Amino acid sequence: xxxxxxxxxxxxxxxxxxxxxxxxxxRATYTSNQTGLTYPSGxxxxxxxVVGGGGGGNVFGGGAxxxxxxxxxxxxxxxxxxxxxxxxxGGGxxxxxxTTIYGAVVALGGTASGFTFSSGGAGGAGYASSTIFTTGSxxxxxxxxxxxxxxxxxxxxxxxxxxxxxxxxxxxxxxLQQHFGAGGVFAGGGGSRNGTALTTTGVTxxxxxxxxxxxxxxxxxxxxxxxxxxxxGGGGGGxxxLGNGSAGGNGNGTTDxxxxxxxxGGGGGGGxxxxxxxxxxxxxxxxxxxxxx
Numbered sequence: 001x002x003x004x005x006x007x008x009x010x011x012x013x014x015x016x017x018x019x020x021x022x023x024x025x026x027r028a029t030y031t032s033n034q035t036g037l038t039y040p041s042g043x044x045x046x047x048x049x050v051v052g053g054g055g056g057g058n059v060f061g062g063g064a065x066x067x068x069x070x071x072x073x074x075x076x077x078x079x080x081x082x083x084x085x086x087x088x089x090g091g092g093x094x095x096x097x098x099t100t101i102y103g104a105v106v107a108l109g110g111t112a113s114g115f116t117f118s119s120g121g122a123g124g125a126g127y128a129s130s131t132i133f134t135t136g137s138x139x140x141x142x143x144x145x146x147x148x149x150x151x152x153x154x155x156x157x158x159x160x161x162x163x164x165x166x167x168x169x170x171x172x173x174x175x176l177q178q179h180f181g182a183g184g185v186f187a188g189g190g191g192s193r194n195g196t197a198l199t200t201t202g203v204t205x206x207x208x209x210x211x212x213x214x215x216x217x218x219x220x221x222x223x224x225x226x227x228x229x230x231x232x233g234g235g236g237g238g239x240x241x242l243g244n245g246s247a248g249g250n251g252n253g254t255t256d257x258x259x260x261x262x263x264x265g266g267g268g269g270g271g272x273x274x275x276x277x278x279x280x281x282x283x284x285x286x287x288x289x290x291x292x293x
Contacts, residue, residue, distance in 0.1 A: 063097075
């Protein structure tokens with residue numbers, strides 16, 4: 001379709017970040033790098049949703065990749081951000097999600113979780129430390145949700161991209177909720193360990209927390225795995241724009257549950273169990289580009 005400058009200005013003001021306008025059709029979905037893309041004659045503007053790769057989990061959940069949507073000139077290439085690798089519960093931080101690029105539109109990857117941060121990763125590459133939990137950075141009005149704050153018992157925040165859960169004091173229902181990955185408009189953050197508590201015969205077994213959902217994509221975060229008296233279950237991966245997050249693994253014997261992988265389209269990876277120090281966090285979901293005209 002042909003878009004006038006006036007229409008573009010109005011649409012950009014109203015639709016960043018937002019879902020596609022009603023007068024366009026999804027023409028292509030990319031989850032790998034592309035070159036040589038072509039468009040029909042007369043198409044001088046396209047509406048795109050560009051999502052960075054999800055951040056990897058360790059014992060905390062990774063943040064969802066930044067998501068940017070709006071009108072831009074057609075591009076012959078795109079670069080898709082990879083999902084961040086999962087870190088180990090023995091001390092390894094998760095990996096940052098990769099950057100997705102379509103022409104002039106750039107969506108950063110989700111923040112990794114890690115022991116250095118003591119928090120879940122922020123959605124959309126926000127900075128995280130033991131005391132600072134900012135929202136993710138993105139274009140226009142896109143705002144990534146903050147990762148949950150372990151020390152002050154704040155929850156992961158919903159945003160264009162959801163933040164990841166943390167794993168602090170799990171002695172109350174409210175504290176358990178800070179372990180949940182936050183949902184996002186386009187992608188959700190990963191859940192942490194210790195999101196559920198089941199006490200039988202005086203022994204408490206901690207299972208993983210669920211990942212956050214993608215409200216526009218319609219996908220859900222993975223469920224947390226179950227724990228035992230000796231192990232913890234892994235957190236579920238956050239949903240991506242294109243797919244559900246994977247469930248966290250169950251604790252078994254003397255092995256902690258693994259974190260669930262983030263869903264395709266920028267979902268954050270789930271955190272692993274921590275009791276035995278041998279779990280592995282889930283990888284973030286690969287980024288994506290959706291093109292409409």
